[in-house]
Amino acid sequence: QSALTQPASVSGSPGQWITISCTGTSSDVGGYNFVSWYQQHPGQAPKLIIYDVTNRPSGVSTRFSGSKSGNTASLTISGLQAEDEADYYCCSYRSDTTYVFGGGTRVTVL
């Protein structure tokens, strides 16, 4: 089971927007609208920020948004803030009824 492909790092200045990609296959990302995104700060547990490709849980900032095209899902963070500096992971349901995470992306706020 190969992990979904994410860029290792993405950076941006405060106020800018950034996008993190998550590339899979037609057996996972491309085959289902069951992609989720997690934010993880150092020493903390992962926190759900997007589910079902585009949905935000209650309490998550509207600056986070998700989308998908073909086998690639994307997370966009607009109005970048210092508190957004963290690791971000995508996760997808798979056709064999398991799940798979991406390798993770370190977001740095310059």
Added chain:
Amino acid sequence: QVQLVQSGAEVKKPGASVKISCTAFGYTFTNNKFHWVRQAPGQGLEWIGIINPKDGATRYAQKFQGRFIMTRDTSTSTVYMELSSLRSEDTALYFCMRDNTRWACDYSGQGSLVTVST
């Protein structure tokens, strides 16, 4: 409020077994499945498997099939995972995470650190 409380850190020798736990509070235990996810030091998240506390049904990533076993005890609202034939590569922080019924995890435990070392 929803809370998942995991068992404490464990240190084991290669080849040994360990059983870690995750107790749920603040909601009806059998309404949501649980995922187990691990994170090796400095590494990313890795999905291990999922258990339905209603009937005990499980599904594992192929990599862990047969060596990791998930169970549950509905009387104590606790899910367990037993890790056997431990290797140094199993050293990691193990998270239990509640499924939100939308193919994602909305709550996480604090993690149980398992260290495998001679």
